[in-house]
Every structure is written in structure tokens, then in C-alpha cells.
Amino acid sequence: MKKLKIAIQKSGRLSDDSVKLFKACGIKFEVGKSKLMSESKNFPAEFLFLRDDDIPGYVADGVADVGIVGDNVLVEHECHVNRVKSLGFSKCRLSLAVSRDVDYSGVSYFEGKSIATSYPNILGKFLKENGVNAQIHFISGSVEIAPGIGLAEGVCDIVSTGGTLLSNGLKEVEPIFNSEAILIANNSLSKEKLELLDRIVFRMNAVQTADTHKYVLLNAPNDKIERIINIMPGMKSPTITPLAKEGWSSIHSVLKESDFWENIEAMRNMGAEGILVIPIEKMIF
Ligand code: ATP
Ligand code: MG
Incomplete structure (x- = not known):
């Protein structure tokens, strides 16, 4: 029997809830710090533990059949995959933020300014929709320090409580994208694998309905x-x-x-x- 290859984040803000969800669906597998792969003992599935950024691409290419990833990463990477279901955890938003002492009046503040972000596609689309011309500086991490070191006047980054922004002397001024974890699948799964996916979705729905x-x-x-x-x-x-x-x-x-x-x-x-x-x-x- 073919196994469904499921990609989840190895270690980060999606990992615990992803593992918890599959366990609540009665799918047993081992999770270990050094493990990159784990086969379920009671369901035809094999889990791959990856960096979240790689998950949309692997699912699009068929290296993995399904995966769980944040909508922010999915949309940013523009991969062609099937969005199977929103999962309701790892909720956060992408927001524009500026130094606390800026007297912010609206999006036009960013006209002609530079903005540091790890999400150039989502930010670019937002700026275009709002008719703002700004320079986008791509940085892969620690975006919040950019204004402090004079790299950019604003940042566009993930916010959940705003604590990180605050401790870097920044304030959130413009939420631009709401995200949560999404179950995605390859667009051309075999009939056999689609059946396995259906079984998982059925179980996830039962767990989610019970929670509410x-x-x-x-x-x-x-x-x-x-x-x-x-x-x-x-x-x-x-x-x-x-x-x-x-x-x-x-x-x-x-x-x-x-x-x-x-x-x-x-x-x-x-x-x-x-x-x-x-x-x-x-x-x-
Ligand atoms: P990796 O090492 O896998 O690349 P990462 O550092 O890029 O991990 P995490 O910080 O673990 O990513 O975040 C993973 C996803 O969780 C984000 O893409 C986002 O969808 C969501 N997320 C990020 N920060 C928060 C937060 N503060 N609260 C809730 N969800 C968040
Ligand atoms: Mg990442």
C-alpha cells in the first residue's frame, strides 16, 4: 500500500499543533529532535520534518503529498498546490511597522521610503494595490532591527502580540495579511492517495467540530x-x-x-x- 507523505515543520511555531492534530486524529508516529522522517504505525503515512519555507515547494513538486504550512509562507512562495483546509492554529498577521516616534498618517507615509521584510511578494502586492512606490529590502530574519541600524524606515513582519515590535522601538501601523496554518496537498495525487487524504480530512473535521x-x-x-x-x-x-x-x-x-x-x-x-x-x-x- 502506498503511504501518504506528510510534511510538517520540524521545529517552530507550527510544529506542536501540527503533531497534536495528527495525534488527535488517531495517527500515531514518533517525533524526535534528530528525526527527519517517521512512519506511522497505524496509518499508511510517512511524516517528513522540514523547515516551513520548504514545505510549499516540496508539496508542489510531489516530494511530499500533503503538508501543513502558514498561509503567509504559502502565499509568499506562490506555489501551485491544493489548499485543502484552514486549521485554525498559528494565527498571526503580517503588518507594516514604523519607529514609535513617527507621526503616522496613512499608507502614503511609505511613498519613497524603504521597507525591510522577509515577505517581498505579499508586501509588493499590497503596495501596488495602494498605489505606493517604496523600496523593498529583502532580509531573511531579524527584520525588526532594520530601522534601528538605518537599513530601512519601516518593516513588514509577522505580529501576534506586538511584543517584539515594541521591544525594538517599533509600532504596528498597517495590518496587511492575516494568516493561519493551512493543510495543503499536491495537485495531482493518485486516487489511492486522495482516499488517504479524505480519511485524514474526515478525522480533522471531527476533531475541529468537537473543539468548538x-x-x-x-x-x-x-x-x-x-x-x-x-x-x-x-x-x-x-x-x-x-x-x-x-x-x-x-x-x-x-x-x-x-x-x-x-x-x-x-x-x-x-x-x-x-x-x-x-x-x-x-x-x-
Ligand atoms: P523554520 O526554521 O521552520 O524556517 P521559522 O523560524 O521560519 O521556522 P516560525 O517562527 O516557527 O518559522 O513560524 C512558522 C509559522 O508560524 C509562520 O510562518 C507563521 O505562519 C506562524 N507564526 C509565526 N509567528 C507566530 C506567532 N507569533 N504566533 C503565531 N503564529 C506565528
Ligand atoms: Mg522558516
């Missing part, structure tokens, strides 16, 4: 059940079982995390008691 839902159990007087279940959309409909206490029932259902608190508060106001909220490990529709 909670299993809720509560007790309510029978005359309140109808109102309560109206705001309680379950996977199909809630399960209702009578309690030993006369006139009361127990209601079980699944709630979405996003509107969870509003729904719980409303149910309490309608007479629900003894509310239990339980995390769900996997959820399959």
Missing part, C-alpha cells in the same frame, strides 16, 4: 422543556428523559461554543437547573 462544541446536560420542569429546547439546537434534536423527581426531565444536547454563554444564561432564566457542560472528544455528523 460542548455536550450539555440539564434538568428542567416539564412545562419549561419546550421553551428550553427551542434555543437548544442539537445535532438532530435533544434527548429528553424523565427524572425520578415527578414533573422534571433531563435534557441532553450539543451546543456551539460561540453562542454557548448566551444560551446557557437564557436556559437558566427559563428554569433549567443542574447544568453540566462536558467537553467532546470527537464529533461525527
